[in-house]
Amino acid sequence: MAEHPHAQLVRKGYEAFARGDMDTLRGLMSADCTHHVPGSHQLSGDFKGQDTIIGMYGQMAEQTGGTMQVDLRSILVDGRGHAVAVHRFTADRNGKHFEENGCIVFRIVGDKVTDLDECVEDMDRSNDFWS
Numbered sequence: 001m002a003e004h005p006h007a008q009l010v011r012k013g014y015e016a017f018a019r020g021d022m023d024t025l026r027g028l029m030s031a032d033c034t035h036h037v038p039g040s041h042q043l044s045g046d047f048k049g050q051d052t053i054i055g056m057y058g059q060m061a062e063q064t065g066g067t068m069q070v071d072l073r074s075i076l077v078d079g080r081g082h083a084v085a086v087h088r089f090t091a092d093r094n095g096k097h098f099e100e101n102g103c104i105v106f107r108i109v110g111d112k113v114t115d116l117d118e119c120v121e122d123m124d125r126s127n128d129f130w131s
Contacts, residue, residue: 007075035116041130064091098129
């Protein structure tokens with residue numbers, strides 16, 4: 001059975017992110033897309049618009065010295081514009097090593113991601129790592 005188009009879109013995004021291909025990522029998002037990052041650290045909050053989201057990704061890469069990796073584990077879809085991607089995140093920052101499971105709930109309209117709601121496994125550990 002063929003992979004659902006929403007799963008294909010999310011997979012393409014994860015592959016582009018892993019390559020650092022921000023132009024491809026930009027093309028997968030609506031102009032007013034919003035990425036919601038949980039927590040109470042410098043990179044948490046709501047990032048609205050392609051440029052703002054791509055800028056946040058750049059800050060993550062810079063602050064982790066390029067050690068950040070996201071390993072996509074699975075994608076679930078509902079066929080009504082939602083997809084959930086489960087991943088494993090690893091990175092090093094300021095002498096700290098961080099590994100955790102996480103997910104992103106994607107909202108998709110047509111062939112564009114309009115909203116990304118990120119969820120983390122351990123909010124306190126995430127806040128500590130990014131603070």
